[in-house]
Amino acid sequence: MTSRDTLRFLLGTELREIKVMEPTTTVLDHLRLVERRTGTKEGCAEGDCGACSVVVARPGEGNHLTYRAVNACIQPLGTLDGCQLITVEDLAAADGTLHPVQQAMVDAHGSQCGFCTPGFVMSLFAMTKADLAAPDDQDIDEALAGNLCRCTGYAPIARAARDLADAPAPDQFDLAQSQTLTRLRALDDGAHLALSDGKGRRFFAPANGDALADVLVDHPQATIVAGATDVGLWFTKHLKRPTPLVWIGRAADLARIEETPAGIEIGAGVTYSDALETLARLWPDFGAVLRRLGSTQIRNAGTIGGNVANGSPIGDTPPMLIALGPGCICGPGRCAGCCRSSTTSSTTASRTGA
Numbered sequence: 170m171t172s173r174d175t176l177r178f179l180l181g182t183e184l185r186e187i188k189v190m191e192p193t194t195t196v197l198d199h200l201r202l203v204e205r206r207t208g209t210k211e212g213c214a215e216g217d218c219g220a221c222s223v224v225v226a227r228p229g230e231g232n233h234l235t236y237r238a239v240n241a242c243i244q245p246l247g248t249l250d251g252c253q254l255i256t257v258e259d260l261a262a263a264d265g266t267l268h269p270v271q272q273a274m275v276d277a278h279g280s281q282c283g284f285c286t287p288g289f290v291m292s293l294f295a296m297t298k299a300d301l302a303a304p305d306d307q308d309i310d311e312a313l314a315g316n317l318c319r320c321t322g323y324a325p326i327a328r329a330a331r332d333l334a335d336a337p338a339p340d341q342f343d344l345a346q347s348q349t350l351t352r353l354r355a356l357d358d359g360a361h362l363a364l365s366d367g368k369g370r371r372f373f374a375p376a377n378g379d380a381l382a383d384v385l386v387d388h389p390q391a392t393i394v395a396g397a398t399d400v401g402l403w404f405t406k407h408l409k410r411p412t413p414l415v416w417i418g419r420a421a422d423l424a425r426i427e428e429t430p431a432g433i434e435i436g437a438g439v440t441y442s443d444a445l446e447t448l449a450r451l452w453p454d455f456g457a458v459l460r461r462l463g464s465t466q467i468r469n470a471g472t473i474g475g476n477v478a479n480g481s482p483i484g485d486t487p488p489m490l491i492a493l494g495p496g497c498i499c500g501p502g503r504c505a506g507c508c509r510s511s512t513t514s515s516t517t518a519s520r521t522g523a
């Protein structure tokens with residue numbers, strides 16, 4: 170297994186290579202304390218308020234990047250491997266011209282004290298990069314549901330969002346998209362990522378399920394993390410520093426959804442956002458609940474597998490999974506027969522669960 174000991178990602182357009190990293194370092198702490206990019210704020214440090222919203226771009230289907238807003242406060246820095254991280258500092262043009270999202274907020278008087286504003290701007294920026302012909306009110310509500318404002322109120326911000334639909338001119342990110350894709354694909358070397366803080370504390374990001382199994386054999390006490398929407402609070406609220414931390418988000422074989430005659434298999438790395446289309450099509454009520462789960466930022470990071478594996482008594486998805494029936498948790502070709510006493514077909518939570 171090829172291994173790499175350096176985290177690599179684009180911060181805006183600049184390559185970052187990080188060799189020494191405390192495994193529980195969050196994206197927000199790195200931005201504010203190391204990069205001195207203080208535009209991204211800390212409000213709650215638990216994924217609720219959206220003040221820390223940043224956008225992560227990854228190669229998606231075809232020749233396109235997918236842009237997703239996430240909460241930097243609970244996102245481990247190591248999860249940026251192979252991505253472009255975009256913060257509010259990246260939006261204005263080199264000559265200082267505001268990005269259309271920023272200008273719309275100014276024109277609609279969408280800011281007062283300004284503390285929440287960078288987070289709203291980044292959520293709106295992500296919305297403009299989604300495949301929406303013209304965002305309607307529901308799209309806008311969903312895009313902004315993870316951002317809280319204590320002083321402006323939401324009407325001017327929603328007005329700014331609606332105004333953006335009238336100004337769809339390409340921005341610098343659209344113009345540089347193929348160049349950025351080329352750079353990100355060059356970073357995707359398929360290697361197993363093994364980082365250290367230089368004092369024995371480790372962060373692993375295996376490139377596939379087999380490599381994950383190898384890491385877990387060597388480190389049975391490891392903490393497995395996918396979206397970190399719960400584990401991230403261990404760092405920020407409980408000041409825990411688990412090591413090693415094993416992130417499964419680089420394992421492409423754990424990020425698949427497979428529909429078969431026996432059921433549906435959801436890999437442990439599939440985010441709520443990625444599972445939404447399939448689950449809403451098969452079970453509209455499941456889709457309706459998922460759209461209310463957390464926020465767009467949380468759904469873009471958190472996984473159903475992690476929600477199950479976390480075992481929280483207040484987990485969001487277990488009640489729905491239980492209501493759908495036991496189903497087959499073995500997967501195609503591996504069924505042990507325990508599901509056959511049920512007449513209810515069939516949902517499959519991740520076997521790996523992380």
Ligand code: FES
Binds near residue numbers: 210216217222240242
């Ligand atoms: Fe509140 Fe991150 S600081 S969601």
Ligand code: FES
Binds near residue numbers: 280283285286317321
């Ligand atoms: Fe003050 Fe939103 S403008 S919190």
